[in-house]
Amino acid sequence: MCGVCDEVLTAVDVGLKRSRSPQALNTSNKARAFENLHVRLPRPVAQHPANAKPPCSARNLISALHDGGIVALPPNVASLALVKASGELVSQGLDLDVVSSWDVIRAIQNPYFRLGGVRETLSKDKVFKAHLAAVCRSIGLWVDTKVDAPRLRSITAGAERCAAAAPVYALHRDTWYGCPQSLVIAWIPLHDVTADEVFAFYPECFKRPVPNTSRKHDHRKWMQDVGWHGTTSPQNFAEAEANPDADLGSTLRWDLKAGTILLFSAAQLHQTLPNPTDGNTRYSLDFRILPLCDSTAPNVDNESSGEQTRIDAEFWLVRNVPT
Numbered sequence: 001m002c003g004v005c006d007e008v009l010t011a012v013d014v015g016l017k018r019s020r021s022p023q024a025l026n027t028s029n030k031a032r033a034f035e036n037l038h039v040r041l042p043r044p045v046a047q048h049p050a051n052a053k054p055p056c057s058a059r060n061l062i063s064a065l066h067d068g069g070i071v072a073l074p075p076n077v078a079s080l081a082l083v084k085a086s087g088e089l090v091s092q093g094l095d096l097d098v099v100s101s102w103d104v105i106r107a108i109q110n111p112y113f114r115l116g117g118v119r120e121t122l123s124k125d126k127v128f129k130a131h132l133a134a135v136c137r138s139i140g141l142w143v144d145t146k147v148d149a150p151r152l153r154s155i156t157a158g159a160e161r162c163a164a165a166a167p168v169y170a171l172h173r174d175t176w177y178g179c180p181q182s183l184v185i186a187w188i189p190l191h192d193v194t195a196d197e198v199f200a201f202y203p204e205c206f207k208r209p210v211p212n213t214s215r216k217h218d219h220r221k222w223m224q225d226v227g228w229h230g231t232t233s234p235q236n237f238a239e240a241e242a243n244p245d246a247d248l249g250s251t252l253r254w255d256l257k258a259g260t261i262l263l264f265s266a267a268q269l270h271q272t273l274p275n276p277t278d279g280n281t282r283y284s285l286d287f288r289i290l291p292l293c294d295s296t297a298p299n300v301d302n303e304s305s306g307e308q309t310r311i312d313a314e315f316w317l318v319r320n321v322p323t
């Protein structure tokens with residue numbers, strides 16, 4: 001029995017140990033399911049609702065997220081290795097010494113257009129696929145779990161005044177962009193962040209519809225007309241965005257350490273807000289996780305389409321990647 005959430009754990013921690021062994025993939029379906037579900041999760045460093053029972057297994061975690069929960073798990077070996085590799089890559093992209101401190105990196109002016117190669121490497125490089133697979137395994141997500149490529153966010157103070165950057169600050173649910181309701185997101189700060197540097201959640205809107213234009217997003221059409229490296233700028237394409245006059249309730253964000261694994265449903269309403277510190281850029285990675293599960297988040301207002309196209313084009317199986 002797990003002392004934290006009362007779930008019966010017959011194979012606690014076995015998954016994490018076995019996940020390093022290739023033979024584990026050949027075990028029976030039952031054993032594989034244990035490996036997916038029975039890594040004991042550490043106590044969250046932050047959680048919504050604040051008084052919720054902390055999830056102790058991947059199964060608990062995913063159903064809490066699908067119910068509107070938000071969970072920040074502490075940095076671990078896998079997430080810190082991802083942070084280190086990303087820091088080296090960003091330093092190289094900015095022509096800095098590979099061991100530059102984040103204070104130095106964050107003070108570089110106008111980094112966005114110098115980081116195209118870094119974004120490309122993150123989306124294709126096998127090393128980063130292995131890092132993502134290791135992060136998923138570290139939190140018990142393995143069997144038939146799929147993920148997409150990590151995205152680097154660099155949020156520079158003042159960029160919100162640039163019209164071309166407006167989509168970055170759009171209030172949204174990720175589901176509005178042709179994503180399945182069961183999708184969850186992992187967001188990892190690459191350096192310590194204060195709450196006012198983190199994007200904001202509007203958790204009261206999780207089960208409440210918000211006016212939006214998601215019906216314009218057909219992911220099949222988006223792939224044809226825009227694509228991740230297409231020539232049509234995303235600003236000219238139909239965008240999902242909420243009515244700015246809507247009542248969204250209170251906002252939620254926390255101070256987080258580098259490597260924290262912040263997990264939330266793609267159906268959570270959220271928004272990047274301007275970086276408040278002049279001359280400074282905030283760096284983070286995020287990737288989407290399609291878990292093997294029997295639950296899903298409620299759909300209150302997502303009218304986008306093309307989710308299967310998106311899964312087929314962008315997602316890959318965690319267990320196919322050697323770590």
Ligand SMILES: O=C(O)CCC(=O)C(=O)O
Pocket residue numbers: 153155174185187198199270271272273284286287
């Ligand atoms: O990093 C941010 O500011 C926004 C992240 C986001 O929207 C996401 O991960 O879905």
Ligand SMILES: [Fe+2]
Pocket residue numbers: 172173174270
């Ligand atoms: Fe998002």
